[in-house]
Amino acid sequence: MAKFVYVIGTADTKLDELVWLKTRLHAAGVNARIIDVSTASASALYENGKIDISSSHIAGYHPEGSSAVFCNERGQAIAAMSVALKRFLQSTSEDISGLIGIGGSGGTALITYAMRSMPIGIPKLMVSTMASGDVGCYVGGSDIAMQYTVTDLNGLNYLSRTILTNAANMIAGAVSHVAAPVKAQKPVLGVTMFGVTTPCINQLIPVLNEQYDPLVFHATGNGGTSMEQLIADGEIAGVIDITLTEVADLLFGGVLACQETRLDSIARTEIPWIGSAGALDMVNFGGVSSIPERYAQRQFVEHNAQVTLMRTTPEENFQLGVWIGRKLNQCNGPVRFLLPEGGFSALDAPDQPFFDPQARRAFAEGLESTVVQTSQRQIIKTPHHINAPEFAALVIETFNAVMRHQGSSHHSTPGKL
Structure with missing residues (x-):
C-alpha cells in the first residue's frame, strides 16, 4: 500500500x-x-x-x-x-x-x-x-x-x-531517502552531559562502548525530556545521569529547565540508574539583559553572548538535594547517587569562579536528610571532583556492579533503536 x-x-x-x-x-x-x-x-x-x-x-x-x-x-x-x-x-x-x-x-x-x-x-x-x-x-x-x-x-x-x-x-x-530502521546490537544507555561535565563523559563513553550503546543527551531541558521519553518507551536499559543541571533551572527560573516529571520514568520502569550532581552549581539564563531583577546581585559567569550562568547558593543547593531526594524515594529499582565532594562542574573547582565547598555541603545535607537509603537506593560519597579520572572510574565500577546484579535477576535486552 x-x-x-x-x-x-x-x-x-x-x-x-x-x-x-x-x-x-x-x-x-x-x-x-x-x-x-x-x-x-x-x-x-x-x-x-x-x-x-x-x-x-x-x-x-x-x-x-x-x-x-x-x-x-x-x-x-x-x-x-x-x-x-x-x-x-x-x-x-x-x-x-x-x-x-x-x-x-x-x-x-x-x-x-x-x-x-x-x-x-x-x-x-x-x-x-x-x-x-x-x-x-x-x-x-x-x-x-x-x-x-x-x-x-x-x-x-x-x-x-x-x-x-x-x-x-x-x-x-x-x-x-528515509533512514532504514536500525536495531541496537548492545543494550542502550542514557547518559546526560553539559559543557562543564564533558570531561567526565569523555572518559566514560569509550569504556561504555565496549558493552553498551550509550546515547548522550545534552542537559538543556529538552535533552532530559527526550531521554525520559525513550525510557518510557522501553528503548533504554540503564541510565548514567551525571548531569542534573536542568533541575536547578526548574527550581530557580532558568531557561534550560526540565519538566516536573524528571526522574519519574526511572521510578515507573525501575531500570538501573546512576546519578550525580553535575552542574547543579549553576542556573542558566540567556544574555545578561535576560537575568531577572531579583538576581541582580548574584554571582555570574558570562559563558557567551547568549548564555549567562548564575552560581547557586547554599540555600538553593539544599533545596536541590531535597527535590532530588524526594524523587529518588519514589524509585524502587537500583539507584545510586554518586556525590563528588570535590566539585560539581568545571567551574566548581579550585581557582574557578563557582568553587564553593559550603554549597556542596548544603546539597549533601539536603539529599542525605531526604533519601531513605535501602539496599537498592544508596548515596555514595567520593572526595573527588566530578571530572576527575577517579570519579569516572567509580561511575563505571558502580554501574557495572548494578548491571551485573540486575542481569542476574532480569534479562536485559538491547534497545529497539
Whole structure:
C-alpha cells in the first residue's frame, strides 16, 4: 500500500498554502494528502475536492466525538482537535511516510502535539510563525524539525511560495531517502552531559562502548525530556545521569529547565540508574539583559553572548538535594547517587569562579536528610571532583556492579533503536 505525506493545517485560513505544499510534493514525486484541522466549524472543503481528509473526519476521533471539537470556544477546540489528530495519526501510522504542518501559534501547538506521538524516525516538519523563538514546548522530546515562515501565513506571495517550496522539498528529500530502521546490537544507555561535565563523559563513553550503546543527551531541558521519553518507551536499559543541571533551572527560573516529571520514568520502569550532581552549581539564563531583577546581585559567569550562568547558593543547593531526594524515594529499582565532594562542574573547582565547598555541603545535607537509603537506593560519597579520572572510574565500577546484579535477576535486552 502506498504511503503518504500528510500535509496538516487549518484549511479555513490556510487553504492556499496547504494546496501549494501538496502540489510541490507531487512535483517532487511524493504522494501527499491534506488534512484539515479547522476548529471553527465542520468544513465543507472536503466535498469540493480541495482537501483529502476533512476536519469533521478528524474530529470524530476525539473520545467524546466531534462535538468536543466544534464547541465554539477556541482554546478548548484547539486542545480537543489536537487529541483527535493524535488519535487519527496513531490509527493510520502504517500509512505515513512523513508529516508536514503549517500554522501560527494555535495551529503549531495543535499539530506538534500530535506529531510528538509519532515514532522517532518518521520525518516531521513544522512550518511555523513561532519557529524563531524557543520551540521546546512544540518539539519536546521528539525529532520535529521547525522552519520559520519569516512572514505570516496569510495567503501566498513571492516569499511564502519560496519558503513553502523549500519546506516541501525538505520533507520530500527526507521521505525519499528515509533512514532504514536500525536495531541496537548492545543494550542502550542514557547518559546526560553539559559543557562543564564533558570531561567526565569523555572518559566514560569509550569504556561504555565496549558493552553498551550509550546515547548522550545534552542537559538543556529538552535533552532530559527526550531521554525520559525513550525510557518510557522501553528503548533504554540503564541510565548514567551525571548531569542534573536542568533541575536547578526548574527550581530557580532558568531557561534550560526540565519538566516536573524528571526522574519519574526511572521510578515507573525501575531500570538501573546512576546519578550525580553535575552542574547543579549553576542556573542558566540567556544574555545578561535576560537575568531577572531579583538576581541582580548574584554571582555570574558570562559563558557567551547568549548564555549567562548564575552560581547557586547554599540555600538553593539544599533545596536541590531535597527535590532530588524526594524523587529518588519514589524509585524502587537500583539507584545510586554518586556525590563528588570535590566539585560539581568545571567551574566548581579550585581557582574557578563557582568553587564553593559550603554549597556542596548544603546539597549533601539536603539529599542525605531526604533519601531513605535501602539496599537498592544508596548515596555514595567520593572526595573527588566530578571530572576527575577517579570519579569516572567509580561511575563505571558502580554501574557495572548494578548491571551485573540486575542481569542476574532480569534479562536485559538491547534497545529497539
